[in-house]
Amino acid sequence: MRYEPAPLTRHLRVRRDRGHTVLEFRGEIDIAAAAEMLPHLDLATAEPDARIVIDLTQVEFFDCSGLRLLYRARHRITDGAGSLRLVCAHPLTLRMLRITGLSRLLPPWPTLDAALEADLEQPESASGPP
Template sequence: MRQEPRKDPAPLTRHLRVREDRGHTVLEFRGEIDIAAATEIMPYLDLVTAPGGARVVIDLLHVEFFDCSGLRLLYRARSRVLERDGQLQLVCAHPLTLRVLKVTGLSRLLPPLATLDAALGQPEATSGTL
């Protein structure tokens, strides 16, 4: 039996909150996203990206530090969502995180939006599909 993502805004870990908003599952990453945080986040990321046609937003607005472990999470989420005909949007406004996304090329595959409203307001997101 398939598990449904949690619907409440309660923190699932100290680095992640998950909620539903306007037909999207919003994964709000918080604090320092390093290998320890990625280990906590991965099971929830896999849960919400498992259903076909999932509409997912990853919100990095509350992230203070973001390393290659965070990049792996984003790439994994993008791959899983696209394999299942879903949509993925990324929200990021922190200059250093934006720079990391640009330098690694991930911003071309998953273009970041500046606000959560911008991500939730895009009805036919392309998720950076090439």
């Protein structure tokens, strides 16, 4: 199955970059946004060897609905040979990731470039920054 990028939605932009599918979350990620984004997230993570980067740099608000999306993506990717990286530098979102323990399962990269270039430096690295 070939994955075609989703059209720009209010809360999600999907694109290809350096062999990865980048899911750029945008704005306020709450229960309504999560419902809109879920089908696109599932489509992007459907392939067993999917290489996904979730970019939270454009997120203004992130609640437990957003955390559920991240947990779901991680679960779907770890079932196969794919990789999942998270980009996040916002202090409050990073705090939420630490408090919930998600930062241990999905260590955040500080920038999109760092997450995308990690394969060039460490091909076996599928999780977080060194």
